[in-house]
Amino acid sequence: MTFGHEHRPLSQRLTRLALWVITILVLTYLIAPLLVIVPLSFSSSAFLNYPIPSFSLRWYEDFFSSPDWRLAIWNSLLVGSISALLATSLGTLAALGLNRANFPFKRVVTAFFISPLVVPVIILAVGTYFFFAPLRLTGTYTGIILAHTTLAIPFVIITVGATLSSFDENLVRAAFSLGAHPVRVFFKVILPLVLPGVVSGAVIAFATSLDEVVMILFLGGPEQNTIPRQMFNGIKYYLSPTITAVATVLIVVSILILGLVGLLRRHMQKLRAADVEH
Amino acid sequence: MTEVHILSRQLHRSNRPRHLASFALVLPLFAFLVFSYGFPIGTMLWQAVSDKEVGIALPNTVAALASWDGKTLPDEKVFRALAADIKKARADETLAPAARRLNYDVSGFREVLFRTARRPPPANTASVKDYIIGIDSAWSNPNYWGAIRNAAGPASLYYLLSAIDLRTNPVGSIIAKPNDSSIFIDIFVRTFEMSLIVTLICVALGFPVAYLLTSLPARLAYPLLVLVLVPFWTSLLVRTAAWVVLLQNRGIVNHALIDLHILSEPTALIYNRLGVYVAMTHILLPYFILPLYSVMKGISPNYMRAAASLGARPIRAFIKVYLPQCASGITAGCLLVFTVAIGFYITPALVGGAADQMISYYIAFYTNTAANWGLACALSVWLLLATFVLYFLYGRLVGGVAGPVT
Numbered sequence: 001m002t003f004g005h006e007h008r009p010l011s012q013r014l015t016r017l018a019l020w021v022i023t024i025l026v027l028t029y030l031i032a033p034l035l036v037i038v039p040l041s042f043s044s045s046a047f048l049n050y051p052i053p054s055f056s057l058r059w060y061e062d063f064f065s066s067p068d069w070r071l072a073i074w075n076s077l078l079v080g081s082i083s084a085l086l087a088t089s090l091g092t093l094a095a096l097g098l099n100r101a102n103f104p105f106k107r108v109v110t111a112f113f114i115s116p117l118v119v120p121v122i123i124l125a126v127g128t129y130f131f132f133a134p135l136r137l138t139g140t141y142t143g144i145i146l147a148h149t150t151l152a153i154p155f156v157i158i159t160v161g162a163t164l165s166s167f168d169e170n171l172v173r174a175a176f177s178l179g180a181h182p183v184r185v186f187f188k189v190i191l192p193l194v195l196p197g198v199v200s201g202a203v204i205a206f207a208t209s210l211d212e213v214v215m216i217l218f219l220g221g222p223e224q225n226t227i228p229r230q231m232f233n234g235i236k237y238y239l240s241p242t243i244t245a246v247a248t249v250l251i252v253v254s255i256l257i258l259g260l261v262g263l264l265r266r267h268m269q270k271l272r273a274a275d276v277e278h
Numbered sequence: 279m280t281e282v283h284i285l286s287r288q289l290h291r292s293n294r295p296r297h298l299a300s301f302a303l304v305l306p307l308f309a310f311l312v313f314s315y316g317f318p319i320g321t322m323l324w325q326a327v328s329d330k331e332v333g334i335a336l337p338n339t340v341a342a343l344a345s346w347d348g349k350t351l352p353d354e355k356v357f358r359a360l361a362a363d364i365k366k367a368r369a370d371e372t373l374a375p376a377a378r379r380l381n382y383d384v385s386g387f388r389e390v391l392f393r394t395a396r397r398p399p400p401a402n403t404a405s406v407k408d409y410i411i412g413i414d415s416a417w418s419n420p421n422y423w424g425a426i427r428n429a430a431g432p433a434s435l436y437y438l439l440s441a442i443d444l445r446t447n448p449v450g451s452i453i454a455k456p457n458d459s460s461i462f463i464d465i466f467v468r469t470f471e472m473s474l475i476v477t478l479i480c481v482a483l484g485f486p487v488a489y490l491l492t493s494l495p496a497r498l499a500y501p502l503l504v505l506v507l508v509p510f511w512t513s514l515l516v517r518t519a520a521w522v523v524l525l526q527n528r529g530i531v532n533h534a535l536i537d538l539h540i541l542s543e544p545t546a547l548i549y550n551r552l553g554v555y556v557a558m559t560h561i562l563l564p565y566f567i568l569p570l571y572s573v574m575k576g577i578s579p580n581y582m583r584a585a586a587s588l589g590a591r592p593i594r595a596f597i598k599v600y601l602p603q604c605a606s607g608i609t610a611g612c613l614l615v616f617t618v619a620i621g622f623y624i625t626p627a628l629v630g631g632a633a634d635q636m637i638s639y640y641i642a643f644y645t646n647t648a649a650n651w652g653l654a655c656a657l658s659v660w661l662l663l664a665t666f667v668l669y670f671l672y673g674r675l676v677g678g679v680a681g682p683v684t
Contacts, residue, residue, distance in 0.1 A: 120621025
């Protein structure tokens with residue numbers, strides 16, 4: 001780490017050492033809670049503590065077999081995939097429209113599309129609750145999906161927008177000039193180029209829904225219980241070791257998502273680099 | 279010349295459908311968000327100013343009070359209107375919501391109203407005024423009449439003022455609430471104070487990390503960055519659950535401290551302010567480190583080298599040359615962390631005690647438990663206003679629209 005800097009004065013080396021100490025402590029603080037909770041999920045004991053008496057999968061069994069958790073898993077997957085699909089299709093189309101040259105009020109419209117990210121979720125939840133209640137949308141899957149789609153849209157706009165900012169509009173013009181039908185242009189020219197961004201957007205949209213708890217607390221009925229809501233109640237009233245198994249599964253899912261988004265980003269950079277070379 | 283003319287006209291014509299196409303692409307999302315986001319926010323704003331219950335229940339009283347001076351006792355005409363209104367409202371079942379609304383403003387009003395409703399004046403009462411004051415002397419207090427007039431509706435500033443501990447007196451001027459019933463300013467101050475402290479901790483912890491990571495070669499910096507990214511991407515509830523496991527009374531930290539003989543009995547590390555700061559900082563720290571890291575990456579080391587070659591001591595070069603270049607990154611990170619922090623709900627609700635709840639908790643409380651929707655929405659309006667002001671500053675600083683860096 002400090003190779004070749006041995007000629008530095010002592011004060012600088014001490015500063016460097018202090019920086020390392022602080023950084024290691026801070027990174028430990030960030031990662032330790034996640035590392036601590038994973039082994040506990042494999043413990044046979046119902047006490048959330050160390051040392052772990054023996055290895056067991058009973059908490060995973062509980063997670064995947066108890067009716068409450070099974071319903072929560074199913075709901076989370078259902079709501080997450082439908083709202084990701086909705087947010088991605090609406091968001092991608094809009095991002096394509098906004099990306100066209102001289103779209104009027106582009107900044108204002110983009111700001112509007114991004115703003116659900118800025119508004120505290122509790123405010124959105126309360127507003128949605130009061131608006132949905134007379135429409136009988138509270139306590140329904142439709143209501144939850146609409147709310148989660150709203151929360152996911154800013155991420156799709158940001159991700160797809162970032163891909164499009166390097167998108168060469170001339171490719172579309174070229175395709176049109178060769179007489180291609182618009183639908184064909186979309187699927188053969190536009191989509192392959194923006195696909196990594198679109199998939200990233202969809203993945204982040206799904207992750208947003210999978211982690212969302214405030215909306216579901218306000219809008220969801222008992223049948224719409226999702227993993228986060230079940231966890232919220234667990235943490236609040238009785239912290240059973242099953243929560244540690246759920247947490248471990250979710251940590252693995254987020255590492256997978258992080259890896260996938262990273263891969264897609266690298267793929268996009270390669271595409272861009274190839275584009276420059278040509 | 280003509281060829282150019284024709285060409286440009288053709289270009290213009292060929293652009294028109296493209297414009298329409300752009301609109302057609304944006305329209306579905308726009309319509310969706312107007313419904314699922316615009317209308318809810320609109321409903322929330324309207325609920326914050328909507329104040330119609332008293333106007334519906336006591337329409338004639340409200341009309342008769344329009345010419346009242348706000349200081350002396352209203353005349354017989356007003357009392358007669360009140361008696362008639364109460365009788366009708368009781369039959370229409372509109373009295374209870376009105377009583378509830380008036381009770382928010384003057385506590386005890388509900389009982390006064392119902393007591394009066396139970397004893398309607400006989401048809402030939404000479405002075406309804408004396409009769410009603412005879413039922414409850416509260417009717418001789420201008421405060422009660424002021425409350426009715428200020429609640430005339432259909433919209434008022436009542437809830438918005440209540441949410442910042444203000445009220446309108448019978449004469450119609452805005453005054454501070456008495457100390458014993460002013461709570462929300464304290465809660466807003468607490469929300470800002472807690473957010474500020476979390477922001478400062480993020481600066482103190484995040485700056486050295488970002489600084490060191492910037493100076494490391496990629497093969498070392500990237501694995502360390504992953505240690506920031508993984509918690510950033512991990513579910514908020516997972517991290518909150520982890521902190522509960524770690525910090526609770528019979529949790530891992532307390533156990534370890536007792537085993538190491540640092541403590542003799544468990545200490546409260548959670549369900550208090552300490553627990554909230556630990557868990558909130560854990561969630562918000564990546565929001566500070568990641569953007570600051572990318573700002574610092576963009577600072578050329580040449581300036582520091584130039585400063586050193588000109589004989590500046592490292593500390594002087596750091597303060598005079600390096601800090602000004604990353605100042606905007608630090609300010610932007612602070613604003614981002616602070617803005618996200620003031621809207622926190624779940625984490626304080628799960629790891630905080632009763633005295634550690636932030637404004638969001640009270641918005642949820644007045645929506646679900648107390649069912650005072652006007653107040654819940656008014657608190658939301660003030661929180662939303664604060665968020666937008668901060669976001670506007672952030673946008674000015676960063677330039678353009680930007681969310682948390684992912």
